[in-house]
Each structure stands twice: as structure tokens, then as C-alpha cells.
Amino acid sequence: MSAQAGHGAAVRIDACGKTFADGTRALQPATLDIARGETLVLLGPSGCGKTTMLRIIAGLELPDAGGRVLFDGKDMTPVPIERRNVGMVFQSYALFPNMTVSDNIGYGLKIRGVPSKERAERVAELVTLTNISGLEHRRIDQLSGGQRQRVALARAVAIRPGILLLDEPLTALDAALRDRLRSELNRLLRALGITTIYVTHDQSEAMELGDRVVVMQKGAIAQIGTPREIYFTPRSRFVAEFIGAANIVEATIEDRHLVLPGGRQPIHCDVNMPAAVAMIRPETIRVTSAGSASLSGTIDSISFIGDRQRLVVSGASNRLLTVDAPNTLRTRPGERIGLSISPDAVRLLPPES
Amino acid sequence: MRDRLIFTSQLIFTLLVASFLVVPAILSISAGVTVNYFRGIQSGVTLQWVAQVWELYAGTILLSFVIAFATLALTLAVGVPAAYALHIRGGRMSRVVEEIITLPLAIPGLAIALALLLTYGDFGDFRRSWLFILVGHVIFTMPFMVRSVMAVFATIDIKTLDESAASLGASPWRRFRDVIVPNALPGILAGSLMVVTLSLGEFNLTWMLHTPLTKTLPIGLADSYASMRLEVASAYTLIFFVMIIPLLVAMQLFAEKEAKR
Numbered sequence: 001m002s003a004q005a006g007h008g009a010a011v012r013i014d015a016c017g018k019t020f021a022d023g024t025r026a027l028q029p030a031t032l033d034i035a036r037g038e039t040l041v042l043l044g045p046s047g048c049g050k051t052t053m054l055r056i057i058a059g060l061e062l063p064d065a066g067g068r069v070l071f072d073g074k075d076m077t078p079v080p081i082e083r084r085n086v087g088m089v090f091q092s093y094a095l096f097p098n099m100t101v102s103d104n105i106g107y108g109l110k111i112r113g114v115p116s117k118e119r120a121e122r123v124a125e126l127v128t129l130t131n132i133s134g135l136e137h138r139r140i141d142q143l144s145g146g147q148r149q150r151v152a153l154a155r156a157v158a159i160r161p162g163i164l165l166l167d168e169p170l171t172a173l174d175a176a177l178r179d180r181l182r183s184e185l186n187r188l189l190r191a192l193g194i195t196t197i198y199v200t201h202d203q204s205e206a207m208e209l210g211d212r213v214v215v216m217q218k219g220a221i222a223q224i225g226t227p228r229e230i231y232f233t234p235r236s237r238f239v240a241e242f243i244g245a246a247n248i249v250e251a252t253i254e255d256r257h258l259v260l261p262g263g264r265q266p267i268h269c270d271v272n273m274p275a276a277v278a279m280i281r282p283e284t285i286r287v288t289s290a291g292s293a294s295l296s297g298t299i300d301s302i303s304f305i306g307d308r309q310r311l312v313v314s315g316a317s318n319r320l321l322t323v324d325a326p327n328t329l330r331t332r333p334g335e336r337i338g339l340s341i342s343p344d345a346v347r348l349l350p351p352e353s
Numbered sequence: 354m355r356d357r358l359i360f361t362s363q364l365i366f367t368l369l370v371a372s373f374l375v376v377p378a379i380l381s382i383s384a385g386v387t388v389n390y391f392r393g394i395q396s397g398v399t400l401q402w403v404a405q406v407w408e409l410y411a412g413t414i415l416l417s418f419v420i421a422f423a424t425l426a427l428t429l430a431v432g433v434p435a436a437y438a439l440h441i442r443g444g445r446m447s448r449v450v451e452e453i454i455t456l457p458l459a460i461p462g463l464a465i466a467l468a469l470l471l472t473y474g475d476f477g478d479f480r481r482s483w484l485f486i487l488v489g490h491v492i493f494t495m496p497f498m499v500r501s502v503m504a505v506f507a508t509i510d511i512k513t514l515d516e517s518a519a520s521l522g523a524s525p526w527r528r529f530r531d532v533i534v535p536n537a538l539p540g541i542l543a544g545s546l547m548v549v550t551l552s553l554g555e556f557n558l559t560w561m562l563h564t565p566l567t568k569t570l571p572i573g574l575a576d577s578y579a580s581m582r583l584e585v586a587s588a589y590t591l592i593f594f595v596m597i598i599p600l601l602v603a604m605q606l607f608a609e610k611e612a613k614r
Contacts, residue, residue: 082522095517111521
């Protein structure tokens with residue numbers, strides 16, 4: 001396996017919606033382009049349609065009439081999954097209990113008629129790559145969750161798929177293991193350089209793994225962008241609140257300032273709006289002395305997290321404001337503080353959301 | 354002291370119930386090897402009745418096994434793929450089909466036999482051959498195979514296993530052969546055990562469908578009870594036991610070994 005970037009197929013999803021037999025609309029017609037070698041993350045809460053979209057790309061679900069799935073410009077819509085050459089990792093891993101680890105990894109190659117010697121070499125290569133040496137002859141029920149995840153990945157990659165599809169591959173694991181495997185997975189996906197579509201409800205997975213992230217809400221695409229775009233310039237309140245921690249502030253606007261109970265906050269504002277919904281990330285708020293500040297409030301509570309401390313401040317906004325302060329700041333609940341926020345850090349959101 | 358009393362009385366009760374159930378079987382078997390049952394065991398022990406039964410009914414016994422294993426073959430060939438299809442498809446239609454397959458459990462065997470006779474009774478050659486009984490047995494045992502295979506499918510998330518095999522390029526047939534059947538084996542074995550024993554012991558339906566030339570073990574047994582000495586009928590029971598118990602034990606052991614794997 002060479003480690004050059006940009007393997008696999010380019011994917012286009014063209015007006016793919018999905019209505020189930022019972023009439024529920026799982027996915028609004030959506031159009032999406034995924035570049036060769038790109039890692040695209042479908043992110044959203046459960047029931048947002050992300051898994052349905054993945055299954056349409058895989059060929060496990062047919063899109064509603066009019067929808068098309070194209071690989072490298074070729075219409076794959078009527079092609080069943082077994083002829084799409086996709087590698088898929090399921091949330092439950094779906095390893096075959098009747099086969100050993102190496103038989104699982106080699107199964108796709110066996111189906112393709114790869115001679116056993118060549119197959120064994122490829123399996124050995126993947127065992128090394130996914131770091132599961134020594135487990136080749138184990139039965140599936142003798143593996144830990146993390147080991148199963150690696151076997152599932154090795155099995156999906158073994159067939160040199162055009163597209164790698166991962167459906168919440170880390171969700172079944174406990175938190176500590178999830179963090180470790182996440183960075184391991186990231187390195188592996190970069191090394192493979194294959195077109196990857198990754199479904200998750202965990203925004204930190206999406207941030208770390210995605211070249212681009214598609215945030216989905218109630219069967220529709222809420223926003224598409226790089227992790228930075230999604231984080232810094234969310235297009236709706238839903239995206240702002242789903243990605244990272246966010247303070248949502250509702251206020252009237254006067255002379256390019258938000259008018260808040262605790263004072264006035266300058267903003268960039270091109271159009272003349274009477275009121276706005278704004279997002280302010282906790283880490284963009286600086287704590288100053290109360291006296292000189294244009295915006296101030298009272299500390300309600302402090303949680304010391306380690307690398308920082310999280311203050312909950314009342315009286316500044318119409319609801320409690322979360323502020324991330326340096327871990328060295330000495331302060332206590334009840335104290336009155338000033339809050340300094342750069343106008344760049346205030347993101348105005350469309351009012352209807 | 355009190356615990357001991359409770360234990361003893363429980364033991365006695367259990368033994369009484371057990372003997373209530375076991376004694377008739379022992380009496381029946383011993384009658385089969387007694388020279389004259391009315392004079393009791395002191396009249397002597399003999400194998401002449403067993404030999405007589407074998408002489409008279411060897412063909413019947415053989416036919417019974419032929420029908421049982423033919424029934425097994427058909428329920429395997431039809432029932433396992435049917436269970437797979439019903440499980441993967443899901444939905445209302447599948448449930449309707451499942452109900453229809455299960456229906457023979459609730460309908461008396463006599464009614465099924467009557468329906469078969471009304472419909473196919475005029476096809477003389479078919480009516481006279483053992484295949485007629487085979488059809489009845491397949492209808493009667495199919496739900497047991499389908500149900501026990503579907504029960505295993507429900508516990509191992511066969512749908513996702515099937516999808517993952519498909520994603521690796523396996524055709525429906527390869528998936529069925531490489532993934533579905535091996536993982537459904539415990540259910541297939543349990544189903545097979547039931548199908549074979551039910552077919553060997555089936556009386557209601559078979560009694561309606563049989564002809565003098567197509568008799569199975571239980572029909573022969575009824576025949577011998579009705580028309581011959583009690584000792585002969587008892588010897589017949591003995592042969593029935595000897596035939597079916599090793600089969601049951603063997604299949605049970607096989608199932609146990611499979612479950613442990």
C-alpha cells in the first residue's frame with residue numbers, strides 16, 4: 001500500500017432524498033460533491049438523516065425517484081452494494097462470528113478470487129497497518145471492542161475500495177479508548193488517502209477527522225464547510241450550538257452595539273438591524289476588572305477543568321454567559337467582573353433560527 | 354431437622370411423579386419381551402415378539418425413516434432460505450407469510466389431511482405413493498424449522514452481517530453460504546431435531562393419508578395394537594424407543610457441541 005494522497009473515487013450525490021415505506025421523510029433531497037481522496041464527515045444528532053445518506057451512497061438504500069449517486073461521474077444508483085466496491089465499517093462492526101480475524105479480513109479478497117498466497121500477504125499487511133498482530137487466529141468473540149474496530153477497518157480496506165464508508169465506528173467504545181482510536185484512525189485515513197465518508201454524532205470526531213463537515217438537522221443539510229468554517233462562522237443557531245460550546249445572545253442593536261443588561265457590546269454590523277441573535281464562543285471572552293469595562297456581570301459559579309476554568313456569569317446578558325478563563329485567574333463566585341469581547345468574535349446569526 | 358424433613362418429602366414427591374411417568378414406559382417395554390403378559394414376567398423372557406414385529410413391519414419402519422429424512426431435506430432446502438428472506442425483507446408482507454407458514458401448528462392434523470385428500474385425492478398414483486405422506490409432513494413440520502432459524506437470526510443481527518458481506522462484494526448466494534448458514538447453525542440443528550422427531554412420531558395426519566402399503570411407525574403401532582397380541586404391540590414400542598432415542602441423543606449432543614463453540 002502506497003501512502004500517496006488522493007486515492008479512490010469522486011462521489012456525487014444528486015438530489016437524493018429518502019422517504020420510507022411508512023411515509024417518514026428521512027432525508028430531504030440533497031446534493032453533495034465529495035472530491036477524490038477527501039474525508040467528509042456527516043455530523044448531526046440521531047435521526048438527522050446522516051446514516052440514511054451513507055446507506056444511499058453505499059447502495060444499501062435506494063434514493064427516492066430522481067435521486068442519483070455517481071462515482072467518478074458514473075451513475076451507480078441501480079448498482080447493488082456488492083458491485084460498488086465500497087469498504088464499509090458498521091457501528092456494530094458486523095464481523096463474521098464464524099470466521100477468524102484473518103478470515104474476516106481476507107473475506108472480500110476471497111470473494112474476488114484472489115489466490116490464497118496473495119491474500120495472506122495482503123492480510124498480513126493490514127494486520128500490521130491496523131496494529132493487531134498476534135490476533136490473526138483469534139475468534140471474533142475473543143476480541144475487545146477496540147480490536148474489533150480495527151479488524152472491521154482492516155476488512156473494509158483490504159479490498160482496496162474506491163470509497164471507505166464509516167458509520168459511527170467509535171460510538172460503541174468507551175471514552176478513553178475512543179479518544180485514542182480517533183487519532184489513530186485519523187493517521188490511518190491520512191495514510192490511505194482514500195475517499196472517506198464518515199458518519200458521527202460526535203463533533204470532536206468530526207473536527208479532527210473531517211476535511212469538510214456536513215452538519216445535518218432533521219433530514220436536511222444545515223451547513224457544509226471545513227471544521228474551521230463550521231466552528232467560527234456557523235450559519236444557524238443549530239450549527240452554532242451543536243459544534244462546541246456557544247453563548248447565544250438575543251439583543252437589540254443600537255449604533256453598532258448590542259444592548260445588553262450588563263452593558264454594551266460593539267459588533268460589526270453592515271446592515272441596519274433593530275435586533276439580532278448573536279453567538280459568542282466562551283474562549284473569546286476575556287475577563288477584565290469591572291470598573292472600566294463596557295460590559296460586566298457577576299460570577300455565578302466556577303468549574304476548574306485543568307487547562308482552563310469555566311465561569312458562569314449572570315447579569316451580563318439576558319441569560320447566563322459561559323466564559324472560559326485562564327486557569328491562573330484568581331477569582332471567586334459572587335465577584336463582579338468586566339467582560340471584554342472583540343467585535344470579530346461576535347457572530348450574528350439569521351434571526352429566524 | 355426441619356430442613357431435612359422438607360427435603361425428604363420433596364424427594365419422595367419428585368420420585369413419585371417421576372415413577373408415575375416412567376413406570377408405564379417400563380411396563381410397556383417389559384411386556385414386549387414377556388412370553389405371556391397376563392401370566393407376568395415369570396412366564397419367561399423372549400425376543401420372539403420383537404422378531405415378529407421386525408418381520409412384519411421392517412418395511413414400515415424403513416419407510417418412516419425415509420419420510421423423516423426426506424421431510425428434513427425439504428424443510429432445510431425451503432425453510433432456511435425462507436427464514437432468511439423473511440428476516441431480511443421484514444415488513445407486513447413478511448409477517449403475513451410467516452403467519453401462513455405457522456398456521457399448520459394451530460390447525461388439527463386431521464383437517465390438513467382432509468384438505469390434501471379433497472384436493473389431491475384424485476391423483477391416484479400420487480395418492481398411493483409415500484410422497485403423499487411426505488407432503489403432509491412437510492406442511493406440518495415447516496413452521497418448526499422456519500421458526501427456530503428465525504429465532505437465531507433475531508439474536509445475531511443477521512441483517513447487518515448480510516450487509517457487511519454484501520459490502521465486501523459477496524453475491525446473495527455467497528452471503529447465504531458463507532455467512533448466513535454457518536451463523537444460523539444452532540437454529541438449523543434445533544429445527545432439524547424437531548422436524549425428524551415430529552415426522553417419526555406424527556400420527557393424526559399420517560393416519561388419514563396412509564394406505565395399506567404406505568404406513569409409518571406410529572400407524573404400524575396403532576395397527577398392531579388393534580389387531581395383534583399386546584406383547585407384539587409392546588415389542589413394537591420397544592423397537593420405536595430403540596430407534597428414536599439414539600437419534601435424539603446424537604442430535605442433542607451435536608447441538609450442545611455447537612452451542613459451546
